[in-house]
Amino acid sequence: MPTEIFRTLCHRLLCLAAVLIGSTATAADRPNVLFIFLDDFGWRDAGFMGSDFYETPHLDALAARGTVFTQAYSAAANCAPARACLLSGQYTPRHEIFNVGTQRRGNRKHGKLMHIPGTDTLRTDIRTWAQCVDQAGYRTGTIGKWHLSDDPLPYGFDFNFAGTHSGGPPQGYYPPHGKIEELADAPKDEYLTNRLTDEAIGFINQSDPAPWFLYLTHFAVHTPLQGEPDLVAKYRDKPPGELHDHAVMAAMIESVDTGVGRIVEALQQSGQxxxxxxxxxxxxxxxxxxxxxxxxxxxxxxxYEGGIREPMFVVWPGVTQPGSVCEVPVINVDLYPTFCEMTGAELPDQIRDGKSLVPLLKSPDAAPESFDQRALFWHFPAYLQSYARTDQQRDVLYRSRPCSIIRAGKWKLHEYFEDGGLELYDLQADVGESNDLSETHPEIRDSLHQRLRQWRESTNAPVPTEPNPNYDEAAERQAMRKALKKRD
Structure with a gap:
């Protein structure tokens, strides 16, 4: 029996079993779930978050139908570790995907420490939320960027389109698309974002009695920056905003937004x-x-906040209140238990670092006390080199050097391992992290630092200590001077 037919048969039997024996939610209560996950889409990059140049009318309309989270975070500041946290529901020390790839990033003569390489593949012994949802009788699909292994199917998905280990469009947003088998026959003028939208609509419209869960994970707006030519021309003719003015980025965002509008229309037309x-x-x-x-x-x-804070909303008909706003800090590891509760899937017997957001979706202004008491954590024992912009990072050579971060209430503490540097910010008064209070508030600094160290111990978080044998202090200082001169 061909593999795909066997998988389909097994899935239909599981669906039937879930309905017959009953799950946490009854069959009538089992909603479909569309999870739209963008790549490198910033906190202000949509109209509902305040962009004065990018146009996102369909996203804005959706956000108005549900709950917008103003303090939603990713558990990592770049692609692969963020996605590993999302799928596993665990912070980086547990799954050990710390960076994109395992090689040391940046010039080998710069940076005092050897990095912790970690791994570049999500371990198969970690059960993902997709496996939980699939086991609960859902038809599961992933369309677009995957980045955590060569093939997403073993991680709980019945269907995959274009998901590989690649971190971006292999050769851009127009064909050819490298080794992505599903895109081998793509027409030469087909824009990748539009194709992924087409595939999403096809998945949604499949005739199947089972509820479905679609992980639509666009490559957009990851580099290379390529927009549809007519949209790029449109934004080049548009007056710039005070916040945003990049025509190609605006075009890429509009393509995503238009696709979201088409998907919403398909849901309406199909009665879903x-x-x-x-x-x-x-x-x-x-x-x-x-x-x-x-x-x-x-x-x-x-x-800093601009690297980890994300735009986020949830529309759950009959549950979320249209136009509601939740200001409680949440993080992407929270989506694991949230998805399981939404679908009635059983949580596995493994460590989970997140909390279900369902109570916040029901009452965004009345957060349970457990949300107020918890802290959020980040751990990055590696290096990530600079790119064309260097004005909003700790130094001009690296966007980030090895560090750990804790946020508790309004307070956020950074710890950097090379020099032992501590930075303390009051995000309520200083969301731009411009006023380091580590010297003027030593009690808060030390308390948070102790809590951060205890968290690292509890998660066996590796801290780099081995000296970099290639480190050249004089070469690093010279490179810094050159980069500063170029920037200024």
């Missing part, structure tokens, strides 16, 4: 709109050379 949850967010901060997260400091690759 009232029984479909839509979750929208991004994997890390925006691409610094092309966009701005102001008033946040930082961008993709930094652990």
């Amino acid at each position: 709109s009232d029984n479909t949850i839509i979750v929208f967010t991004s994997d890390n901060g925006g691409y610094g050379p092309a966009t701005s997260m102001s008033p946040l400091k930082g961008y993709k690759g930094t652990y």
